[in-house]
Amino acid sequence: MPRERILITGAAGFxxxxxxxxxxxxxxxxxxxxxxxxxxxRNIEHLFQLENFEFYNHDVSKFVHVPGKLxxxxxxxxxxxxxxxLRIPIQTLKVGSLGTHNxxxxxxxxxxxxxxxxxxxxxxDPAVSPQSEGYWGNVNPVGPRGVYDEAKRFQEAIxxxxxxxxxxxxxxxxIFNTYGPRMRLNDGRVLPAFIGQALRGEDLTxxxxxxxxRSFCYVDDEIEGIYRLLMSNYTQPMNIGNxxxxxxxxxxxxxxxxxxxxxxxxxxxxxxxxxxxxQPDITKAKEILGWSxxxxxxxxxxITYEYFKSLPEQEIKHKDx
Ligand code: NAD
Ligand code: UDP
Numbered sequence: 001m002p003r004e005r006i007l008i009t010g011a012a013g014f015x016x017x018x019x020x021x022x023x024x025x026x027x028x029x030x031x032x033x034x035x036x037x038x039x040x041x042r043n044i045e046h047l048f049q050l051e052n053f054e055f056y057n058h059d060v061s062k063f064v065h066v067p068g069k070l071x072x073x074x075x076x077x078x079x080x081x082x083x084x085x086l087r088i089p090i091q092t093l094k095v096g097s098l099g100t101h102n103x104x105x106x107x108x109x110x111x112x113x114x115x116x117x118x119x120x121x122x123x124x125d126p127a128v129s130p131q132s133e134g135y136w137g138n139v140n141p142v143g144p145r146g147v148y149d150e151a152k153r154f155q156e157a158i159x160x161x162x163x164x165x166x167x168x169x170x171x172x173x174x175i176f177n178t179y180g181p182r183m184r185l186n187d188g189r190v191l192p193a194f195i196g197q198a199l200r201g202e203d204l205t206x207x208x209x210x211x212x213x214r215s216f217c218y219v220d221d222e223i224e225g226i227y228r229l230l231m232s233n234y235t236q237p238m239n240i241g242n243x244x245x246x247x248x249x250x251x252x253x254x255x256x257x258x259x260x261x262x263x264x265x266x267x268x269x270x271x272x273x274x275x276x277x278x279q280p281d282i283t284k285a286k287e288i289l290g291w292s293x294x295x296x297x298x299x300x301x302x303i304t305y306e307y308f309k310s311l312p313e314q315e316i317k318h319k320d321x
Pocket of ligand 1: 009010011012013014015016033034035036037038039040058059060061075076077078079080081095099117118119120174175176177178179
């Protein structure tokens with residue numbers, strides 16, 4: 001039996017590279033695609049010598065061509081950290097809209113099943129908590145985060161339209177804050193920011209008073225949930241995340257304890273439209289996929305800290321934001 005073939009966009013990024021590993025492990029032929037705008041080839045360099053892995057350096061906001069059959073497409077290309085999408089707002093809008101359109105067209109031509117990476121950001125600054133899939137959200141379309149949030153909302157809308165009008169086999173995952181090895185130390189997200197500061201002997205910068213909450217999911221759990229959703233028959237959007245909610249101030253204190261740093265928390269201005277609370281309702285994932293997260297924060301943070309500590313010293317010292 002020839003191997004099943006899967007295209008993974010955003011393959012050199014944090015989640016995309018873990019997905020490549022997972023589908024290689026499942027004995028797929030994996031085609032990675034990435035334009036390296038926020039990714040790093042080092043995340044997938046261990047796959048380059050494999051005969052069932054190939055890589056295309058390509059911007060998916062431009063026409064996408066892949067030779068041969070494709071059984072599955074995972075569209076994960078997009079800047080994902082607030083400082084990234086503030087730096088490259090137009091590319092962010094384009095990859096969520098034009099990029100998604102190109103990949104839906106490719107899926108139609110190849111008769112592939114396609115799963116798109118959506119986000120808890122479609123709920124914006126939520127007026128209800130926890131957020132279930134039935135909540136429509138509270139997004140400021142013209143605020144700084146609008147370029148990401150609205151691109152992802154459009155992505156969901158066009159994916160559902162292709163499903164309804166073209167009968168395309170689609171899946172939509174709403175990913176909540178995920179962490180683990182291969183995050184970029186300087187990507188500005190709170191976990192690499194805090195661990196990077198601790199490793200450099202700097203104070204940890206809490207934005208606002210730190211009372212805003214997030215719920216952090218370890219990457220292996222997230223990948224398992226995405227895998228199960230892809231292999232299920234469920235075509236409505238589904239939350240995949242860890243409901244263990246924590247304030248950013250408490251999270252900073254946990255990182256101080258974990259790293260043993262002598263530094264303290266310092267407080268900076270809260271960025272515009274920063275969501276005050278975020279916690280996934282994962283009832284659907286539990287019932288439909290039989291999925292729930294297995295790795296608790298203490299375990300996941302320990303593994304992630306070991307990864308960051310193992311990076312070359314000049315990388316830890318270097319801050320380009
Ligand atoms: P990442 O920045 O590590 O990876 C994104 C990858 O996409 C990068 O390698 C980047 O170079 C590539 N890319 C961006 N624009 C591209 C384009 N036009 N053409 C080709 N490649 C392009 O981010 P991540 O955390 O791995 O996020 C991956 C996906 O998951 C994104 O779609 C993001 O919106 C979604 N997501 C992630 C999280 C999270 O907590 N990590 C939460 C919600 C949603
Ligand atoms: N944050 C912080 N200090 C930092 C970076 C982020 O206090 O150095 C806060 C940020 O304001 C937000 C939360 O941590 O309230 C999570 O931010 P992140 O960028 O990781 O992701 P978001 O969930 O906002 O997309």
